[in-house]
Amino acid sequence: MGKLIDEDDYGRLRGRMIGILRSEYKIRSEAVLGAMSKIRRHVFIPEKERTSCDPYGDHPCPIGHDQTISQPFIVAYMTERLDLKKGEKVLEVGTGSGYQAAVLAEMGINVFSVEIIPELAAQARKVLDEEGYTNVHILTGDAYKGWQQHSPYDAVIVTCGPEEMPDELVMQLKENGRMILPVGVDVQQLVIVRKKDGKVSRENDILVRFVPMISGKVSK
Ligand code: SAH
Numbered sequence: 001m002g003k004l005i006d007e008d009d010y011g012r013l014r015g016r017m018i019g020i021l022r023s024e025y026k027i028r029s030e031a032v033l034g035a036m037s038k039i040r041r042h043v044f045i046p047e048k049e050r051t052s053c054d055p056y057g058d059h060p061c062p063i064g065h066d067q068t069i070s071q072p073f074i075v076a077y078m079t080e081r082l083d084l085k086k087g088e089k090v091l092e093v094g095t096g097s098g099y100q101a102a103v104l105a106e107m108g109i110n111v112f113s114v115e116i117i118p119e120l121a122a123q124a125r126k127v128l129d130e131e132g133y134t135n136v137h138i139l140t141g142d143a144y145k146g147w148q149q150h151s152p153y154d155a156v157i158v159t160c161g162p163e164e165m166p167d168e169l170v171m172q173l174k175e176n177g178r179m180i181l182p183v184g185v186d187v188q189q190l191v192i193v194r195k196k197d198g199k200v201s202r203e204n205d206i207l208v209r210f211v212p213m214i215s216g217k218v219s220k
Helices: 009-021 030-038 072-081 099-106 117-132 167-173
Strands: 060-066 065-068 088-094 110-115 137-142 153-158 171-182 186-197 198-206
Touching: 009 030, 009 072, 009 198, 030 072, 060 117, 072 099, 072 167, 072 198, 088 099, 088 186, 099 110, 099 137, 110 117, 117 137
Parallel strands: 088 110, 088 153, 110 137, 153 171
Antiparallel strands: 060 065, 171 186, 186 198
16 A cells, blocks of 8 residues: 555645646636635545545546546636636536535635535535535535526536536526536537527537436436
C-alpha cells in the first residue's frame, strides 16, 4: 500500500488540476477557477473510492450507486458557460456528490439542487454542511419536475443526461435565464438554452458523456 495522502498533498494535486484547467482546457473564469482551487474535492468522493480514483485527476470518479462525479473540466466548463453573477439563483439537477453545488455556492450563488437517490442526497447534505456551505438547498425527488417552489431561476445546470429537452425546466427559467444540459442517449450533445424576450433559443455545444437522467415515474 502507498503512503497516506495528507491535506498538503491534496493541496498540491488541486493546484495541478487548476493548472490543467487553465493551460489545456482554456478555462478563463477566475470566479470558477478560484472556487475550484478552494474546494476540497476529495471529501466529496466516498473514502473507499478515493484510493482507486485520484480525486483531482482529469477524469470522472465513482461516488457509489452507479453514479459519478464529473471530470473537473466538465464542471468548470459548464459553470463558466452559464456566465453567473454573485447572488443569482441556480437550480441544479442531480446533486450527486454535492461537488458542483459547492462550486456554485463558493461563487456566491444560491443553489437549489434536486437528487433522486435519497442516500446520495443525504451524503451530499452531510459533506456540504461539514464544509460550511449554508447556501445550498437539497430536495430529494425527480428533477423532471424541477423545483417549482423556488422558481423561476437565473440558471439551470443539468448534470445527468435526459433523452429529450425537459420542458418543465425551461418553464422554470427567468427572463434572461440560461440552462446548460447534456441531451441524448449514451453520448450527449451539450446544449445551452437561453430565454430572452419570452423566446427560447438553443445552441448546440460540445459532445459529452453523462449518466442518464432517470425518471421516478413508472410509465410516461
Ligand atoms: N452534480 C453531481 C454529479 C451528479 S451525477 C456532482 O457534482 O457530483 C448525476 C446525478 O443525477 C446522480 O446522482 C443521479 O442520481 C442524479 N439523477 C438522475 N436522474 C435524476 C432525476 N430524474 N432527478 C434528480 N436527479 C437525478
